[in-house]
Amino acid sequence: STNHQMDEAIKLILQYNNIFIASHINPDGDNIGSMLAISLALRKINKNVSVLKSDVLPEDFMFLPGSHDIQEYKEELGPIDIFIVVDCSDEDRLGNNKALLSNAKKVINIDHHISNTMFGDLNIVDPKSAATGELIYKLIKKMGISLDIDIGSNLYTAISTDTGKFSYESVTSRTHRIIAELIDIGVDFNTINLNLYENMSIEKTKLFIQSLSTLKFYEGNSIVTLKITKEMLKHAGAKMEDAEGIISFIRKIESVEVACVLKEIEMNNIKISLRSKRDVDVALIAQSFDGGGHIRAAGCSINSNIEEAEKEIVGKIREVVR
Ligand code: 5GP
Ligand code: MN
Numbered sequence: 001s002t003n004h005q006m007d008e009a010i011k012l013i014l015q016y017n018n019i020f021i022a023s024h025i026n027p028d029g030d031n032i033g034s035m036l037a038i039s040l041a042l043r044k045i046n047k048n049v050s051v052l053k054s055d056v057l058p059e060d061f062m063f064l065p066g067s068h069d070i071q072e073y074k075e076e077l078g079p080i081d082i083f084i085v086v087d088c089s090d091e092d093r094l095g096n097n098k099a100l101l102s103n104a105k106k107v108i109n110i111d112h113h114i115s116n117t118m119f120g121d122l123n124i125v126d127p128k129s130a131a132t133g134e135l136i137y138k139l140i141k142k143m144g145i146s147l148d149i150d151i152g153s154n155l156y157t158a159i160s161t162d163t164g165k166f167s168y169e170s171v172t173s174r175t176h177r178i179i180a181e182l183i184d185i186g187v188d189f190n191t192i193n194l195n196l197y198e199n200m201s202i203e204k205t206k207l208f209i210q211s212l213s214t215l216k217f218y219e220g221n222s223i224v225t226l227k228i229t230k231e232m233l234k235h236a237g238a239k240m241e242d243a244e245g246i247i248s249f250i251r252k253i254e255s256v257e258v259a260c261v262l263k264e265i266e267m268n269n270i271k272i273s274l275r276s277k278r279d280v281d282v283a284l285i286a287q288s289f290d291g292g293g294h295i296r297a298a299g300c301s302i303n304s305n306i307e308e309a310e311k312e313i314v315g316k317i318r319e320v321v322r
């Protein structure tokens with residue numbers, strides 16, 4: 001069980017000293033917040049902790065306590081006693097840090113994706129958790145490490161961002177109890193919310209406006225797609241990470257059940273994000289393209305040009321929506 005795996009993980013953590021933490025590429029609030037929260041907690045019990053960068057870190061999250069300690073792996077960091085991988089459904093999602101899995105004495109996989117491949121020596125995987133941050137909270141509490149504002153700010157960010165500000169159906173009373181405790185210890189949620197949600201750059205705003213001209217509807221307006229090309233980024237002076245959030249905006253449209261955003265990473269490398277509202281399991285759709293995720297939020301990649309990729313993904317979504 002998850003509880004048993006957590007007990008075993010705690011034994012390992014107490015036994016070893018050099019702990020490495022990493023997570024998935026295309027970072028988000030849950031994986032960054034989870035990595036930082038567990039790293040700060042383990043440093044409080046004097047562990048030698050390295051938090052590894054798997055990908056470019058979005059500027060938006062650099063306000064988080066500990067974020068400036070995230071670094072590229074290098075051998076000088078020493079032997080990897082324990083490799084804690086958070087919020088990461090499979091090994092490939094680790095990017096370059098995947099290679100470290102075989103260097104580590106023990107791998108602890110902490111995640112909430114239903115599609116998790118259980119690649120760890122220990123697997124604390126609970127799809128009922130609304131965010132990996134909830135599992136990290138539980139682990140920290142179980143270890144008897146006291147929460148503080150820095151740890152709490154990271155947990156708040158992890159949980160808020162992965163639950164659409166505590167609104168998705170993944171949210172439970174436990175989610176709210178954790179957040180209540182964070183507020184009780186003094187986490188400044190107002191400032192965090194301003195940093196996370198009221199901080200849109202002009203470049204991102206321009207990108208949003210441009211990309212909205214590519215909106216397309218299918219199946220009685222129940223499917224909506226939007227495209228973000230490299231050309232648009234150049235034009236808006238924006239980065240691909242600025243596309244974050246556009247998908248939740250187009251999902252708001254009344255008739256929409258499935259929203260799909262296609263991002264042109266390279267000419268023939270299209271990153272696809274999927275969101276659903278009520279009925280459709282988008283994780284299943286993503287899995288049919290070797291991706292994964294959650295019932296209401298998932299993603300995958302298609303190696304063709306953006307128009308072809310759109311045809312392919314819409315074809316698949318149509319089969320499910322019909
Ligand atoms: P996003 O659309 O924000 O990139 O991702 C939504 C969800 O789907 C996240 O939980 C993320 O972990 C998952 N996801 C996105 N892309 C992929 C992918 O290529 N492979 C897998 N396994 N999961 C993905
Ligand atoms: Mn994530």
Ligand code: MN
Pocket residue numbers: 030031087112131132162
């Ligand atoms: Mn997550």
